Amino acid sequence: MGSEAPAVDGVDTAHWDSFEGDRHQHQSAYVLADERSLLFDTLSPASTGGALDLVDRALDGGNLDYVAISHPEGNHAGNAFALLEAHPEATLLVPERGAGHGPGFGAEHDLFHLSAAPDAGEGIGNRIEYVAPGDELDLGAFRVEFVPAVYADHAFSVWMVERTTDTLFPVDWLGFHHQAADCVTFADEKDRAVTERDVAQFHGNVFPWLQFADPDAVDARVEEVIEAHDPDRIAPAHGSVIRERPTEYMRMFKSAAREISRQGTPERIRERVEATFPREDERDELGTGETGADR
Amino acid sequence: MTLRRLTDGVHWLSHCEADGERHLHLSEYLLDGGDGYVLVDSGSTRFRDDIVAEVNAVTDGAGPDVVVLAHQVLPHKENLPAFEAEWGDLEVVTAVPRLGGLDLIADVPGFTDIIGVSGARGTVLGRPRDLAGRTITCTRPLLTDVTVSQWLFDHDARLLVTAEAFGHYHAPGDCLKTSADLDGGVDQRHVTRFYRDKLTFLDQLDLGKVRAALEALLDRLDPRYIAPIHGTPVAGEDADAYVDSVLAAMDVSDLEARPVE
Numbered sequence: 001m002g003s004e005a006p007a008v009d010g011v012d013t014a015h016w017d018s019f020e021g022d023r024h025q026h027q028s029a030y031v032l033a034d035e036r037s038l039l040f041d042t043l044s045p046a047s048t049g050g051a052l053d054l055v056d057r058a059l060d061g062g063n064l065d066y067v068a069i070s071h072p073e074g075n076h077a078g079n080a081f082a083l084l085e086a087h088p089e090a091t092l093l094v095p096e097r098g099a100g101h102g103p104g105f106g107a108e109h110d111l112f113h114l115s116a117a118p119d120a121g122e123g124i125g126n127r128i129e130y131v132a133p134g135d136e137l138d139l140g141a142f143r144v145e146f147v148p149a150v151y152a153d154h155a156f157s158v159w160m161v162e163r164t165t166d167t168l169f170p171v172d173w174l175g176f177h178h179q180a181a182d183c184v185t186f187a188d189e190k191d192r193a194v195t196e197r198d199v200a201q202f203h204g205n206v207f208p209w210l211q212f213a214d215p216d217a218v219d220a221r222v223e224e225v226i227e228a229h230d231p232d233r234i235a236p237a238h239g240s241v242i243r244e245r246p247t248e249y250m251r252m253f254k255s256a257a258r259e260i261s262r263q264g265t266p267e268r269i270r271e272r273v274e275a276t277f278p279r280e281d282e283r284d285e286l287g288t289g290e291t292g293a294d295r
Numbered sequence: 296m297t298l299r300r301l302t303d304g305v306h307w308l309s310h311c312e313a314d315g316e317r318h319l320h321l322s323e324y325l326l327d328g329g330d331g332y333v334l335v336d337s338g339s340t341r342f343r344d345d346i347v348a349e350v351n352a353v354t355d356g357a358g359p360d361v362v363v364l365a366h367q368v369l370p371h372k373e374n375l376p377a378f379e380a381e382w383g384d385l386e387v388v389t390a391v392p393r394l395g396g397l398d399l400i401a402d403v404p405g406f407t408d409i410i411g412v413s414g415a416r417g418t419v420l421g422r423p424r425d426l427a428g429r430t431i432t433c434t435r436p437l438l439t440d441v442t443v444s445q446w447l448f449d450h451d452a453r454l455l456v457t458a459e460a461f462g463h464y465h466a467p468g469d470c471l472k473t474s475a476d477l478d479g480g481v482d483q484r485h486v487t488r489f490y491r492d493k494l495t496f497l498d499q500l501d502l503g504k505v506r507a508a509l510e511a512l513l514d515r516l517d518p519r520y521i522a523p524i525h526g527t528p529v530a531g532e533d534a535d536a537y538v539d540s541v542l543a544a545m546d547v548s549d550l551e552a553r554p555v556e
Contacts, residue, residue: 217500
């Protein structure tokens, strides 16, 4: 993503200038390996070969025992079948139930073909297990526990905690963009510190519902997450690994949610609706009355 | 055959999955532009043969000219390769992320590869476009779960197609019914269960803002039908009651007093 701030009516892009070079967004997966090994998420199908290679390098000749998928979205689960074919000994771990107020539609997993690669004709031979919050795995030096995904997009989602290092893996939560030179640095190593504005921009994209958020309710939920996990490290899918002051980042999200929620006031929504769908007598005035062109 | 003509130029391909006594629609909509056809969503491979047969029946074997994806999760996009094998090259229009957050729309290089729909064209949201003879505006969903999603409004038929987060389950036997065919409209229990199952953030919403947003959109569009990918089409005259039902479903302030069946 380029850092040059384009002129867009009504959008504050000024802070993009504070990035040197291109703006990037992480797409991360994590390997935990000791006596047993686990891969958490599988990266995008746009980079299948690269994902397989990276996993092999991380395993350093060892076996892959578990492939855990946080949720069945392409950029998180898209290499699952390739990885399982490459590692027939690996067990696929997928969320057992929805992360919301209901258990989830029971047949939904079938729609993601967890037992058969599309067009393959035959199902994969790997073992499949469903995981729920509270389920634990002993990997040797590492002990992972699956925990509720408080901030998730797809309902069938799960977060993970590693107890030895107290690392929280919050998947789509707590991401932020970084400069091109900072792709493999930790958050505390960056020349350009992560700002509240960065966190707001990322989450405005990822969780559109935040425009309708009750900020006080978000504050309360974030504090519950902090109390429940109080991690030493945070390893998100779309942001750099946070090793210092993790709760500060979690509380940045509260400010971000408050800012994004201002986009969803009845007045702002009405303006957007009227601009998108002008009546005949409003079209010339708004300059949006053309039809038929690919703009 | 699970095909029903919904209104002039609009065909509803009603497919669904069963989970006990609940069914979940995975519908597609085929829009007749006179000289061509727009297919909204490609559906699951599980229903591929039916979808191809139904599209062929309507298009006399020509297939669609344009496929618009509500979003890129597997059951919505996964028939694209088979469709191209069946009907040749298709124009595929897909949602793109809102780069930088908030209101800015822009293309992200390689994004369609990242989400597994190589060759698709990113939608330009919020502007009417001619797609195969239909005037269609793609818009950011007011409610969604999966981030990169779009709703679309077909101006010709006043059809508002909604994807995730504006749907509901249905009972076995009601798979081809619209709200107008159901005594009492869409069953509140099916709406409530859907929202509790699908949306993880209900407890953090300001429902007054959600209601105002839904009413602003529907007042402006006055749709003849709200056509969910995951629900029974809702006739325009039932829209107000449906919004009430959706708001009731999203209220999780006192779950013990109002458990969902």
